[in-house]
Amino acid sequence: MKQNLLKCFYGGLAFLAVLGSAAISAGASAQDGGGITFTTWTGPYMRSQMLGFVRPYEEAKGSRVNVAHYAGGIDEIRDQVESANVIWDVVDLTQADSLRACNEGLLENIADIKLPNGADGTGFRDDFVEGALNPCGVGVIVWATVFGYSNEAFGGNPPSSVADFFDTEAFPGPRAIRNDPTVIMEWALIADGVAQGDVYGILETPKGVKRALAKMNAIKPGLTLWENGREPVRLLNSGDAVMTSIWATTGAVAAREAGADFSIVWDGRVIELDLFGIPKGSRHKKEAIEFIRFASNSESLAKMVGHLPNGPTRRSSLALLSDDVLSQLPNGPAYEDKISIHSNARWWSENHAVLREAFNAWLAKSARQGASGTVR
Numbered sequence: 001m002k003q004n005l006l007k008c009f010y011g012g013l014a015f016l017a018v019l020g021s022a023a024i025s026a027g028a029s030a031q032d033g034g035g036i037t038f039t040t041w042t043g044p045y046m047r048s049q050m051l052g053f054v055r056p057y058e059e060a061k062g063s064r065v066n067v068a069h070y071a072g073g074i075d076e077i078r079d080q081v082e083s084a085n086v087i088w089d090v091v092d093l094t095q096a097d098s099l100r101a102c103n104e105g106l107l108e109n110i111a112d113i114k115l116p117n118g119a120d121g122t123g124f125r126d127d128f129v130e131g132a133l134n135p136c137g138v139g140v141i142v143w144a145t146v147f148g149y150s151n152e153a154f155g156g157n158p159p160s161s162v163a164d165f166f167d168t169e170a171f172p173g174p175r176a177i178r179n180d181p182t183v184i185m186e187w188a189l190i191a192d193g194v195a196q197g198d199v200y201g202i203l204e205t206p207k208g209v210k211r212a213l214a215k216m217n218a219i220k221p222g223l224t225l226w227e228n229g230r231e232p233v234r235l236l237n238s239g240d241a242v243m244t245s246i247w248a249t250t251g252a253v254a255a256r257e258a259g260a261d262f263s264i265v266w267d268g269r270v271i272e273l274d275l276f277g278i279p280k281g282s283r284h285k286k287e288a289i290e291f292i293r294f295a296s297n298s299e300s301l302a303k304m305v306g307h308l309p310n311g312p313t314r315r316s317s318l319a320l321l322s323d324d325v326l327s328q329l330p331n332g333p334a335y336e337d338k339i340s341i342h343s344n345a346r347w348w349s350e351n352h353a354v355l356r357e358a359f360n361a362w363l364a365k366s367a368r369q370g371a372s373g374t375v376r
Helices: 002-010 044-061 075-082 095-103 184-191 196-203 206-219 231-238 248-254 285-295 298-307 345-364
Strands: 036-040 065-069 090-094 137-150 175-178 224-226 243-247 262-277 340-342
Touching: 036 044, 036 285, 044 065, 044 248, 044 285, 044 298, 090 095, 090 285, 095 137, 095 262, 095 345, 137 231, 137 248, 137 298, 175 231, 184 196, 184 206, 184 262, 196 206, 196 345, 206 345, 224 231, 231 243, 231 248, 243 248, 248 262, 285 298
Parallel strands: 036 065, 036 090, 175 224, 175 243, 262 340
Antiparallel strands: 090 262, 137 243, 137 262
């Protein structure tokens, strides 16, 4: 009922069309060339997967894996399935998108998949963290969104909480966020004094959505929207943003690169999962399942995390990691004293479309979005 109220509330609002639909990397859709097509996020995350399990799988199986990239969401999967032209075989999805696509019938049901047990002998269903297995998905990483800030801009008085992200008086300068309502709307309510446990209940109401958007008005002038993981790094290093949301591991690694001059705030990080799914109608379902089995075993996840320290979804993988890697995991012991928000994936799978409309309407109101992604 609440969702219907939201739809009615925002039904009359104008909103921006979602730009930048998922793109396939060159040659990746050439199914006739042999092998499955694996679609994932680009940048350091893709690299960690290439080195962690894609290349090892090719060597072990003597089979090619075509790798494509996209910017998330399920629109492209829907287009492929509805047009009976499925060219992706395995897709890396956020937990909420995995549930949405599964509920819409866009993914193959793999509830009966038999995965390898953990490296320590633990049965696979007990080895995966909560939420990492659903009827259409198998989890691979636990990750987080945090925010980064320019050391040059705030070196003497750095921000330390989510509330500081919205405090443009104490911390002036342009902000950047991912072009999506997730994370930023939770942050806005928390910064406005909402208790962690009450966020989603309040965000289900028109009044709660208005409250979140009102809080976000502080960061709207000069706001830049980003799509891919390395964009926040470039924005901080170039000075085009003094604060930006950023994927935790990408930011933590990039902050140590030569020439970087920004830091990461872990307080208020939003923790999520990514899962693999198979688009409905894949012509290579058997091979796709074989790839998922290989990619999600204890050793493969540990190798992937060794190249980019996201949290593995298998508990048995933790014992295979070095102390240095363990200390960098967004859900690891190093940050237990920091406030964290566990994204409610099922809630987002049911409410994302409505909140996306509200978010786009907020962007459109008294502003225009330029080709650079900047809201003026």
